Amino acid sequence: MTVSTMGRMRRLFVLLVAATAAATTATLVAQTGAPASAFRALADEWLTYSGDYTGRRYSALTQIDTSNVGQLALRWVTRIAPGVPAAAAGRFGGFGNAGPEMPRTISGFGTGALNQSTGRPARIVSSALAVDGKLYVSTLDNAWAIDARDGRLLWHYVWKTQGGTHTGNRGLGKWKQWLYMTTPDNYLICLDSRTGKERWTRKIAELDAQYFTTTAPIVIDDYVLVSPGNDLDAPGFLKAYDADSGDVKWTWYATPQNPGDPGLDTWSSLEAARHGGGHMWIPGSFDPATRLYITGTANPTPAYTSQNRGSGDNLYTCSLVALNVDTGKLAWHFSTSPHDTHDWDSAQTPVLVDAPFGGRDRKLVLQATRNGYFFVLDRTTGEHLVTSKFSEEANWAKGVDKRGSPEREPSKDFHIGGALVSPQNAGAVNWAPPAFSPQTGLFYVAMNESYAMYYLTETDPRGAMGLGGKEEQNVATFGTFLLAIDYKTGKPRWKRHFPGSGSWGGTYIGHHYLTTAGGLLFGGDPGGNLVAYDAATGDPLWHVRLGDVSNAPQTFMLDGKQHVIVAAVDALYAFALPDAALPKTATRK
Amino acid sequence: MMTKVLNAAATGLVLVLVGVSVRIVAQAPEGHPAPLQQQPPATPSTGRPAAPQPGPAGAGPAAPGGGLGGSPRREQDKAAVDRGKGLFGVSCGFCHGSDARGGSTGPNLWRSALVLTDQSGAAIAKVIREGRPDKGMPPTPLPDAQIADVVAYLHSLPVGGRDQVQQRPASIVVGDAVSGERYFQKTCASCHSATGDLKGLAARYSDPRQLQHAWLMPGSQRGASPATRRPEVTVTLAGGQVVTGALARIDDFVVSLVDATGETRTYTRTASGPRVEIRDRLEPHRRLVPTYADADIHNLTAYLVTLK
Numbered sequence: 001m002t003v004s005t006m007g008r009m010r011r012l013f014v015l016l017v018a019a020t021a022a023a024t025t026a027t028l029v030a031q032t033g034a035p036a037s038a039f040r041a042l043a044d045e046w047l048t049y050s051g052d053y054t055g056r057r058y059s060a061l062t063q064i065d066t067s068n069v070g071q072l073a074l075r076w077v078t079r080i081a082p083g084v085p086a087a088a089a090g091r092f093g094g095f096g097n098a099g100p101e102m103p104r105t106i107s108g109f110g111t112g113a114l115n116q117s118t119g120r121p122a123r124i125v126s127s128a129l130a131v132d133g134k135l136y137v138s139t140l141d142n143a144w145a146i147d148a149r150d151g152r153l154l155w156h157y158v159w160k161t162q163g164g165t166h167t168g169n170r171g172l173g174k175w176k177q178w179l180y181m182t183t184p185d186n187y188l189i190c191l192d193s194r195t196g197k198e199r200w201t202r203k204i205a206e207l208d209a210q211y212f213t214t215t216a217p218i219v220i221d222d223y224v225l226v227s228p229g230n231d232l233d234a235p236g237f238l239k240a241y242d243a244d245s246g247d248v249k250w251t252w253y254a255t256p257q258n259p260g261d262p263g264l265d266t267w268s269s270l271e272a273a274r275h276g277g278g279h280m281w282i283p284g285s286f287d288p289a290t291r292l293y294i295t296g297t298a299n300p301t302p303a304y305t306s307q308n309r310g311s312g313d314n315l316y317t318c319s320l321v322a323l324n325v326d327t328g329k330l331a332w333h334f335s336t337s338p339h340d341t342h343d344w345d346s347a348q349t350p351v352l353v354d355a356p357f358g359g360r361d362r363k364l365v366l367q368a369t370r371n372g373y374f375f376v377l378d379r380t381t382g383e384h385l386v387t388s389k390f391s392e393e394a395n396w397a398k399g400v401d402k403r404g405s406p407e408r409e410p411s412k413d414f415h416i417g418g419a420l421v422s423p424q425n426a427g428a429v430n431w432a433p434p435a436f437s438p439q440t441g442l443f444y445v446a447m448n449e450s451y452a453m454y455y456l457t458e459t460d461p462r463g464a465m466g467l468g469g470k471e472e473q474n475v476a477t478f479g480t481f482l483l484a485i486d487y488k489t490g491k492p493r494w495k496r497h498f499p500g501s502g503s504w505g506g507t508y509i510g511h512h513y514l515t516t517a518g519g520l521l522f523g524g525d526p527g528g529n530l531v532a533y534d535a536a537t538g539d540p541l542w543h544v545r546l547g548d549v550s551n552a553p554q555t556f557m558l559d560g561k562q563h564v565i566v567a568a569v570d571a572l573y574a575f576a577l578p579d580a581a582l583p584k585t586a587t588r589k
Numbered sequence: 590m591m592t593k594v595l596n597a598a599a600t601g602l603v604l605v606l607v608g609v610s611v612r613i614v615a616q617a618p619e620g621h622p623a624p625l626q627q628q629p630p631a632t633p634s635t636g637r638p639a640a641p642q643p644g645p646a647g648a649g650p651a652a653p654g655g656g657l658g659g660s661p662r663r664e665q666d667k668a669a670v671d672r673g674k675g676l677f678g679v680s681c682g683f684c685h686g687s688d689a690r691g692g693s694t695g696p697n698l699w700r701s702a703l704v705l706t707d708q709s710g711a712a713i714a715k716v717i718r719e720g721r722p723d724k725g726m727p728p729t730p731l732p733d734a735q736i737a738d739v740v741a742y743l744h745s746l747p748v749g750g751r752d753q754v755q756q757r758p759a760s761i762v763v764g765d766a767v768s769g770e771r772y773f774q775k776t777c778a779s780c781h782s783a784t785g786d787l788k789g790l791a792a793r794y795s796d797p798r799q800l801q802h803a804w805l806m807p808g809s810q811r812g813a814s815p816a817t818r819r820p821e822v823t824v825t826l827a828g829g830q831v832v833t834g835a836l837a838r839i840d841d842f843v844v845s846l847v848d849a850t851g852e853t854r855t856y857t858r859t860a861s862g863p864r865v866e867i868r869d870r871l872e873p874h875r876r877l878v879p880t881y882a883d884a885d886i887h888n889l890t891a892y893l894v895t896l897k
Binding site: 206208209210231232233234271275308393395411415416417418419420422451453455456457458459460462465466473474475476478498499500525526527528529531540543545 | 696702836838843867874
């Protein structure tokens with residue numbers, strides 16, 4: 001028996017133990033009406049942003065594997081047409097983007113004039129939910145139900161927006177027959193998944209205060225968790241809504257709001273803390289055993305000219321935080337970028353992994369953050385275990401302090417003559433979902449290596465607001481890489497350079513991954529290909545050029561066939577093996 | 590005088606309407622925490638019950654001016670803004686700063702949640718009139734018309750943090766030209782010459798920042814031709830045939846080039862070939878980038894701007 005086989009058997013055993021534990025938990029929570037299988041290993045369905053609550057984007061499905069992936073074939077393509085159809089907007093038909101006929105609900109407090117039918121609303125950057133033969137997919141201000149068997153659109157919901165920063169919508173949440181979506185003008189909307197009709201709407205935050213909401217609601221039992229974003233010095237908060245009534249159960253602020261609040265000593269004043277940012281604009285992960293919702297918080301504000309924030313860590317911005325889902329109380333926190341000065345939020349998906357570490361099985365949380373660092377913590381206590389700089393070029397920190405947090409080098413904040421900083425503002429990583437395979441023990445993430453000059457343009461000693469006060473100009477890029485990071489050390493086990501890859505920015509900020517028990521890693525590449533890699537080696541085994549892969553590939557079972565779906569801008573593609581290629585073996589681990 | 594009376598009347602009307610809107614806001618505790626106005630619950634677990642809100646099917650709130658990139662303010666009467674600016678300077682600027690961006694004791698009002706969300710000015714008027722005794726702000730007993738002018742001024746301030754308020758430095762040239770020349774001789778002179786290829790360099794760039802980028806990484810300056818960054822590629826086919834051209838695109842599966850005749854040629858890439866060699870003449874510059882200290886950059890630019 002080779003060492004590697006022993007390792008594999010040990011990992012299999014750990015997997016079995018984890019699966020048993022997860023099944024027990026699922027039985028316990030099934031009574032509450034939550035999407036119980038989101039507590040189990042990801043397989044037949046895709047029930048929440050990351051498929052299950054772990055954030056691993058690891059599917060137990062094995063029908064498609066390294067031996068047969070080369071035979072993947074297209075099942076269907078569906079193109080979405082967002083926006084308010086011309087006829088419905090009160091104009092003569094024929095000029096708008098009506099799209100195919102289907103039941104359509106048009107709602108919202110806007111006039112419809114701001115609902116573009118092209119541009120970002122036509123770009124799918126969300127995870128679809130795959131439940132019971134239906135797909136539920138969303139873009140900015142729009143949602144659709146799709147028949148998963150042939151891609152037919154079943155209904156369309158349009159929200160007439162009042163405005164707000166339109167970056168991207170990350171997807172829907174589901175509880176019983178109800179769907180939940182957020183809008184850039186800060187509404188949480190409950191829809192009937194059967195009809196696309198509205199049940200209720202709730203205002204999450206004030207548009208006039210420059211909030212905008214893009215996150216996918218996360219449903220845990222009958223809580224619906226949402227958090228808006230804001231680029232003008234408003235405080236970040238997470239709200240738990242009652243899935244049924246829409247009542248707010250609790251609100252947690254990322255920065256101190258009252259005298260005596262914990263963390264206030266890391267700010268210059270309460271006024272500064274109340275304008276401190278820390279928005280949780282990417283969904284977090286959930287550990288049912290501890291009832292902890294673990295999420296990353298974004299940058300402090302003002303983002304660049306930090307003098308009015310004081311010299312402290314600016315808690316709880318740029319941190320991993322663990323909140324008790326029943327009370328909204330903070331259980332632990334870890335600062336992944338203390339006193340950030342580059343708008344490098346740490347909102348990236350935390351990945352929950354049960355795996356051996358330091359000679360025993362541990363419950364871990366892994367996160368690769370925009371500042372170029374990778375962290376491993378004990379997710380039950382927040383105990384720091386590993387910090388590693390996965391970006392070779394990142395040059396903004398002096399080193400790692402005794403707590404395990406990177407220690408910023410203030411001369412790299414900015415300079416009137418320019419400070420040469422790596423990474424550029426878009427970061428070494430950004431929102432694009434990473435993946436983790438328990439088979440390989442590897443954390444997969446797309447990284448960009450780049451340098452930019454950060455020029456201070458605000459000479460007023462009070463500094464600027466929001467994202468103001470500096471101008472950034474890119475200098476050089478060393479390209480984009482697919483990294484496979486060993487969670488035990490935080491070091492890449494292998495690294496794949498994408499030939500021809502340049503700088504990223506705008507909506508092109510990374511590639512998104514799915515890994516499966518079939519030994520595969522699926523993801524987009526800078527050439528616009530959907531690629532299936534060997535998860536162990538990174539060798540490409542199959543690819544198809546779709547033009548611009550805009551979300552993370554997903555997988556589910558339907559009629560005994562494993563499907564892989566992915567979006568390329570405004571089209572959703574579904575792939576499966578042809579009947580003749582279907583293996584006769586079990587379909588999952 | 591006439592204008593004043595009309596203004597006062599208009600303000601009165603506005604305030605009546607606003608009273609309604611303010612009550613709605615007060616009953617909607619779900620919104621922005623309005624840190625200056627109300628305290629979040631001491632015990633978040635009990636939370637605040639959500640007030641039912643009218644669905645879009647019912648009577649929705651009046652739509653604020655909206656844009657996809659934020660919420661531009663509605664236009665203000667210029668005369669009122671001018672009067673309000675003067676009043677603000679006299680009565681408020683000592684604490685809030687003469688530009689309302691914060692002073693020694695008063696907060697920045699450009700980003701104040703209360704100012705941002707108070708569409709009609711009623712909440713601002715209340716704070717001006719009554720002050721905030723708990724925070725040390727005294728009441729400022731201005732007449733309603735003057736308060737309306739101050740509100741108009743505050744609402745004329747642009748919304749958004751992105752470089753709205755910057756005072757641009759005079760120049761990015763902050764280094765020492767003598768040290769810069771020394772650095773040039775040591776690092777650059779093996780390929781470049783101040784009297785040869787770089788003669789008159791500074792005359793080619795009116796903005797020193799773009800000159801700085803042109804030497805930091807040729808092609809990274811604004812307005813640079815994309816051709817500057819396009820490498821050459823040689824593809825050696827299985828039969829030994831060699832094709833050379835400008836690299837159009839490459840990924841793991843294809844390589845595409847434009848040959849000397851202007852024809853685009855694309856080849857499939859597999860593990861067994863063809864062999865692809867990319868010659869990026871900018872590579873030596875790229876390799877240098879991580880080695881530059883900020884002081885070297887500033888000094889070298891200070892030297893290069895003298896090469897008129």
